[in-house]
Amino acid sequence: MPNVFPLRRLTSHGLALLVAIGALYVVVAGDTSPSTSAAARVHRLAQNVERAESVRAVKRLQETYAQYSQFGLWTDMAALFADNAQLSYGKNNEQGRQAIANYFLTTFGEGTHGLKPGGLHTQMVLRPLINVSADGQSAKGRWWEFSMTGQHGVKAEWAAGIFENEYVRERGVWKIARMRYNPMFAGPYATGWRNVDEDQKIVPYHFTPDETGIPVPDLPASATPPDPKTTTAPTMNPATALAALEQRISVMNDEDKVRNLQNAYGYYTDRKMWDDVTDLFTADGALAIANVGVYDGPKSIRRSLERSGPAGLKHGQLNELMQLDMAVTIEPSGLEARSRGLELGMLGEADSGSPNGTAFYTLAIFENRYVKQNDIWRIREMRIFPLMKTDYAQGWAKSQIVDPPPAKEHAPDRPVPASDVMSPGAIPVFFAPNPATGKPVSLPSGVKTVGHERLLAAPAARRPATPSGDLDARITTAERRLAISKAWDGAENMSTAYGDYLDDLDFGGLGKLFALKGHKEVPFSGFYVGRQRIIDRDATAPPPGSRPRAMLPLHWRTQPVILVAEDGRSASIRSRLFQPGSSYTRAMGFGGGMYHDQVVLEDGVWKFWSVVIDEHYFSSPTYEGGWAAAKDPATPRRPPAPNTTYPPDIPLTKLGERERGFRGGTGEEIAWPGILPMWFHYKNPVSGRVPDNYWPDCVPCMQHPETSMKNHGYLLPPS
Numbered sequence: 001m002p003n004v005f006p007l008r009r010l011t012s013h014g015l016a017l018l019v020a021i022g023a024l025y026v027v028v029a030g031d032t033s034p035s036t037s038a039a040a041r042v043h044r045l046a047q048n049v050e051r052a053e054s055v056r057a058v059k060r061l062q063e064t065y066a067q068y069s070q071f072g073l074w075t076d077m078a079a080l081f082a083d084n085a086q087l088s089y090g091k092n093n094e095q096g097r098q099a100i101a102n103y104f105l106t107t108f109g110e111g112t113h114g115l116k117p118g119g120l121h122t123q124m125v126l127r128p129l130i131n132v133s134a135d136g137q138s139a140k141g142r143w144w145e146f147s148m149t150g151q152h153g154v155k156a157e158w159a160a161g162i163f164e165n166e167y168v169r170e171r172g173v174w175k176i177a178r179m180r181y182n183p184m185f186a187g188p189y190a191t192g193w194r195n196v197d198e199d200q201k202i203v204p205y206h207f208t209p210d211e212t213g214i215p216v217p218d219l220p221a222s223a224t225p226p227d228p229k230t231t232t233a234p235t236m237n238p239a240t241a242l243a244a245l246e247q248r249i250s251v252m253n254d255e256d257k258v259r260n261l262q263n264a265y266g267y268y269t270d271r272k273m274w275d276d277v278t279d280l281f282t283a284d285g286a287l288a289i290a291n292v293g294v295y296d297g298p299k300s301i302r303r304s305l306e307r308s309g310p311a312g313l314k315h316g317q318l319n320e321l322m323q324l325d326m327a328v329t330i331e332p333s334g335l336e337a338r339s340r341g342l343e344l345g346m347l348g349e350a351d352s353g354s355p356n357g358t359a360f361y362t363l364a365i366f367e368n369r370y371v372k373q374n375d376i377w378r379i380r381e382m383r384i385f386p387l388m389k390t391d392y393a394q395g396w397a398k399s400q401i402v403d404p405p406p407a408k409e410h411a412p413d414r415p416v417p418a419s420d421v422m423s424p425g426a427i428p429v430f431f432a433p434n435p436a437t438g439k440p441v442s443l444p445s446g447v448k449t450v451g452h453e454r455l456l457a458a459p460a461a462r463r464p465a466t467p468s469g470d471l472d473a474r475i476t477t478a479e480r481r482l483a484i485s486k487a488w489d490g491a492e493n494m495s496t497a498y499g500d501y502l503d504d505l506d507f508g509g510l511g512k513l514f515a516l517k518g519h520k521e522v523p524f525s526g527f528y529v530g531r532q533r534i535i536d537r538d539a540t541a542p543p544p545g546s547r548p549r550a551m552l553p554l555h556w557r558t559q560p561v562i563l564v565a566e567d568g569r570s571a572s573i574r575s576r577l578f579q580p581g582s583s584y585t586r587a588m589g590f591g592g593g594m595y596h597d598q599v600v601l602e603d604g605v606w607k608f609w610s611v612v613i614d615e616h617y618f619s620s621p622t623y624e625g626g627w628a629a630a631k632d633p634a635t636p637r638r639p640p641a642p643n644t645t646y647p648p649d650i651p652l653t654k655l656g657e658r659e660r661g662f663r664g665g666t667g668e669e670i671a672w673p674g675i676l677p678m679w680f681h682y683k684n685p686v687s688g689r690v691p692d693n694y695w696p697d698c699v700p701c702m703q704h705p706e707t708s709m710k711n712h713g714y715l716l717p718p719s
Contacts, residue, residue: 039238041475051136051216055489057174058139066325069123072114074104080436082175089181114444118152129496132216139167140206156189156397162203185582189395192587192623199548202504209512212497213606215489243467251330252485257377258337263559266323274311278302279687281379286455288383290422293412307410316350316673337370348628350673357628359392365428367451381455385428392626419453483568490606491562491571499555507538515607524640524664526648552582565715572717573597589620610698618672630673650700
């Protein structure tokens with residue numbers, strides 16, 4: 001039978017586990033001692049760890065694709081593909097890695113390796129939904145891509161589309177087997193994007209509503225150890241094999257915590273919650289902004305943050321700083337981690353005095369180091385490398401803004417290292433090798449890299465504790481900790497699927513994503529409780545308009561903070577609603593909101609327990625004017641008319657303070673450029689600081705305890 005554990009690029013813990021697994025085959029198949037049961041459990045755990053890691057390896061491929069694309073690294077992009085991979089990009093089709101490399105070079109790079117002077121090629125990947133096959137050797141994934149491309153002085157363009165991709169293990173390494181890009185909207189910056197088709201197509205899904213909630217299906221019955229006669233690995237006891245698995249699981253758990261930490265940082269900066277931002281740093285933490293300087297310690301970091309103004313948003317201020325395309329690596333010591341990602345800024349002052357306010361787009365790369373102290377991850381080094389700041393009215397083909405040095409009261413403590421000084425065309429370092437080749441990233445000749453030196457000395461090394469204790473208890477703990485990280489990926493799948501079905505107005509599929517006792521908020525109206533009530537209500541609300549499908553009110557849910565209950569059977573999700581609108585005749589600008597969701601594992605499938613949307617925190621009256629052109633309404637808008645055809649089980653008007661300011665809630669509506677209260681379901685992940693607007697359970701739970709998952713046999717996720 002085929003090897004259940006195909007070779008992959010070996011890390012230190014991977015090599016240890018490979019030896020352990022081979023040895024474990026002998027123990028499971030040939031040993032009849034009391035340890036046989038434990039050995040079988042460890043073997044099964046090893047299979048499940050490998051498959052859980054596969055989901056993340058696939059995500060890493062696509063995130064890396066976006067990071068390489070941003071700097072025109074066409075050769076390394078192509079190396080992410082399998083030998084005989086297929087690329088379908090709109091109407092263009094290529095087969096084989098070399099043909100794909102040539103396509104990237106000629107189509108994206110216009111014959112140039114790297115970017116041309118003043119070039120921009122930012123391809124953001126959003127909303128992953130990954131399903132690994134039952135045998136663990138292939139996978140499928142759905143993503144949205146949103147791109148900002150062009151060249152200063154030449155052109156600026158938008159584009160967005162859906163990837164439906166296939167992935168495969170090739171010689172033990174995950175690679176892209178088929179990339180299918182389906183364009184959805186595009187256009188020049190000056191006039192804005194448009195749908196590419198008059199009757200915009202619905203891109204077929206690779207999943208059903210139930211398959212959404214199963215990133216990795218149950219192991220097939222045939223997944224048993226091989227015949228020991230064909231195994232030549234040395235004998236090793238289950239405890240040794242388990243120690244390697246415990247380390248692998250710890251890496252996944254730590255990745256989740258670091259992602260949550262960085263994404264929470266983004267939400268705090270959105271609201272200028274400077275106390276919460278500085279709480280996330282270590283006592284010796286450093287913030288370095290290329291070509292500005294280094295701020296040492298929390299007090300100085302706080303001083304840096306106030307370059308954007310005092311704490312709190314004022315009327316008409318927008319400070320959205322989205323954390324995207326992030327790759328996280330846990331260092332072998334387990335005490336340090338690194339991340340590399342993209343920060344997209346949408347900034348504005350609607351009250352600046354000019355007719356359309358002031359507004360800017362920014363792009364920056366962040367390269368961060370984190371340290372684990374007392375089992376809590378903190379930011380130790382944050383390095384920000386600005387790539388672009390442009391005036392909204394002009395766009396990146398016409399406007400390149402360089403901020404002046406900070407005022408004396410916001411001055412840095414010291415200059416950045418010489419290796420961090422940005423020059424035209426400089427590339428922030430890729431600290432991880434190419435995941436497909438295992439080799440360092442190949443950069444265009446003469447390109448300067450920045451960010452490769454430490455700001456602070458490495459933390460003191462610590463010898464990992466030798467695992468001890470009852471073997472069965474350790475296995476049970478490892479299984480539970482693995483379930484926590486599997487829940488993180490299951491929750492992200494659910495978040496993506498909700499956006500997919502809602503984008504396509506497929507309310508039948510949307511209702512099937514919910515648990516039997518789940519509940520869903522209908523914006524500006526209220527909550528429907530129970531899967532059948534949700535399905536029945538949606539059946540009464542036909543999609544607006546008719547064919548052709550000329551409008552796309554998209555629901556990109558990104559930057560998740562996912563907190564999982566200790567038993568791995570429930571989780572809470574906070575995700576950003578990043579909402580561009582598009583039609584065949586005009587661009588419709590952006591809107592933004594926040595989802596607060598809960599998911600549960602019901603009969604082995606992840607399902608929604610609760611979906612809540614807080615909107616709109618900001619919106620664009622028109623594409624031309626953007627978000628900063630919004631003005632307070634001359635007269636208050638009328639509240640939405642009650643739904644008398646199919647009324648909600650819990651109207652928003654019954655939820656009091658939680659719906660303060662929201663349309664359909666109680667009291668006066670606050671509409672952009674007014675500042676709505678922003679609610680959090682978690683405390684500060686480092687300091688435990690309680691936010692001003694704190695709601696740790698589902699929104700209707702306080703008035704209606706029967707809607708809380710804890711009254712249905714589930715643990716409430718941590719808050």
